[in-house]
């Protein structure tokens with residue numbers, strides 16, 4: 001058998017962001033022998049980069065807020081494609097998870113009377129994001145990490161999982177390699193929780209870091225699990241556009257929540273021209289009223305600068321395409337003329353330093369140039385709302401890698417509460433599943449040999465393709481043909497290009513040896529990147545309408561019938577297939593919450 005080290009656990013959690021840490025804490029608390037595996041250093045997941053806050057209807061700033069309003073906002077923001085039960089669970093449990101974080105030591109910004117302060121974000125009826133300036137993710141990860149370390153959970157960092165192992169139909173473990181030494185390792189475990197985050201590195205302009213190559217999505221697909229809503233890729237409206245080296249880096253929605261407004265090159269607040277019917281009643285249609293909302297939030301209608309992300313991203317796209325963009329192809333985000341310097345530096349310290357250091361722009365004096373950036377994956381592993389179990393026994397998923405909670409468009413702040421709520425549930429149910437087994441599954445040694453051979457193939461002298469060139473071409477293809485606005489012709493062309501890229505990837509070659517070799521790591525990441533790109537493209541072809549993040553130029557309207565349908569992607573006999581499947585209808589009591597709105 002290929003040389004490798006071997007470990008025995010009850011639950012292996014792949015990914016150490018908010019979802020993975022929360023899952024591992026819960027599994028360990030249930031008495032399961034738990035491993036936490038992550039590709040980078042512990043503490044350096046996407047969650048640490050989260051800026052704006054955690055959405056939870058605590059009702060601290062607006063007493064009228066409660067889970068019902070949060071439920072309604074999330075479903076409307078997701079353009080009704082969400083798994084309604086997940087939305088209900090998240091809205092109901094998020095406040096407890098935030099308070100639990102506080103008990104574990106998180107220090108949030110406070111209201112004057114000492115409660116957790118909450119900030120405004122797009123699509124939320126009330127200010128409901130618990131935050132720490134614009135560095136909320138750092139506080140969340142710090143707190144969870146301390147808690148996990150005190151629980152004595154075994155951590156394997158700088159370790160990439162490349163394949164899940166099965167014994168017949170059920171999960172038997174996971175296989176991967178140490179990034180530093182290149183040596184292989186095997187986890188024997190009956191339950192695996194995927195918490196691997198997003199897919200942003202499939203696109204040219206993204207807020208995501210190098211780690212987000214869709215590994216968990218691909219691991220689940222290859223293990224036979226269903227993926228849903230893969231067509232729904234969120235482009236955040238405000239990423240940096242200049243200088244080119246920082247293009248895509250996120251500019252938090254908190255800038256608009258705290259008073260910033262969007263303007264085009266003519267100085268117009270163009271968002272007034274893009275208010276969709278669904279949000280008209282509660283959105284201001286004059287500048288005076290929108291500005292009044294910043295001071296009189298109880299009574300005035302909300303500013304259109306804070307419409308849900310899909311609406312704002314599309315509007316910016318139109319402004320720049322029609323020639324009203326800024327010099328570097330974005331629009332202006334202006335807080336300098338609306339808030340004093342002391343306020344900006346206190347509320348948005350990271351944004352202030354980010355622009356000063358990376359773009360030589362002082363945001364207390366000048367407007368920022370911003371444009372859409374690939375940010376978040378709504379689609380992912382199909383899970384049971386109560387348990388986070390996938391369609392493969394023993395496989396669970398939570399956080400960004402799981403699909404369903406956010407429908408066709410995620411509201412800002414809803415990811416962080418999703419991680420806490422569903423991370424806990426995934427850990428709990430994975431531990432229960434492992435405890436309930438009468439016999440542990442076993443791993444086939446032949447499979448280990450095959451996986452090791454496959455992983456080492458890029459060192460084969462017969463190959464000729466450079467992994468960096470393939471990734472760059474993939475990012476160009478996805479950006480140009482499967483981006484914010486899509487058409488059947490372009491999607492079909494993308495599939496042809498992806499097939500060619502797959503072929504090139506089968507001939508990839510890397511130099512050097514297995515010890516810390518980033519070229520080899522990328523060569524292995526190409527597998528997931530290409531797999532998720534194909535899933536996104538096929539699902540986008542199947543959804544013949546425009547809904548949330550899926551905008552089809554050839555099907556520009558929303559088809560009410562398709563709100564009930566998920567596009568499911570699966571790979572069960574080697575071939576990728578798609579199916580349109582109907583979801584259970586919204587129960588009357590929950591439907592009424594929407595109607596009342």
Ligand SMILES: Cc1cc2nc3c(=O)[nH]c(=O)nc-3n(C[C@H](O)[C@H](O)[C@H](O)COP(=O)(O)OP(=O)(O)OC[C@H]3O[C@@H](n4cnc5c(N)ncnc54)[C@H](O)[C@@H]3O)c2cc1C
Pocket residue numbers: 014015016017018019020037038039040044045046047048049050051052053054055136137159160161162195196197198207208209211215216250376398399400401412413414415416417419
């Ligand atoms: C700049 C930025 C700001 C954001 N701000 C907010 C915000 O204010 N509010 C909000 O709600 N959301 C925000 N988001 C979104 C949110 O941060 C993410 O959706 C969320 O953190 C994802 O958490 P996660 O636990 O699912 O995964 P992540 O935090 O992305 O962690 C993924 C983990 O999986 C590991 N991993 C991946 N592949 C493998 C593999 N093959 N083997 C082993 N380990 C692997 C990684 O190393 C990492 O540890 C922001 C995102 C970004 C990029």
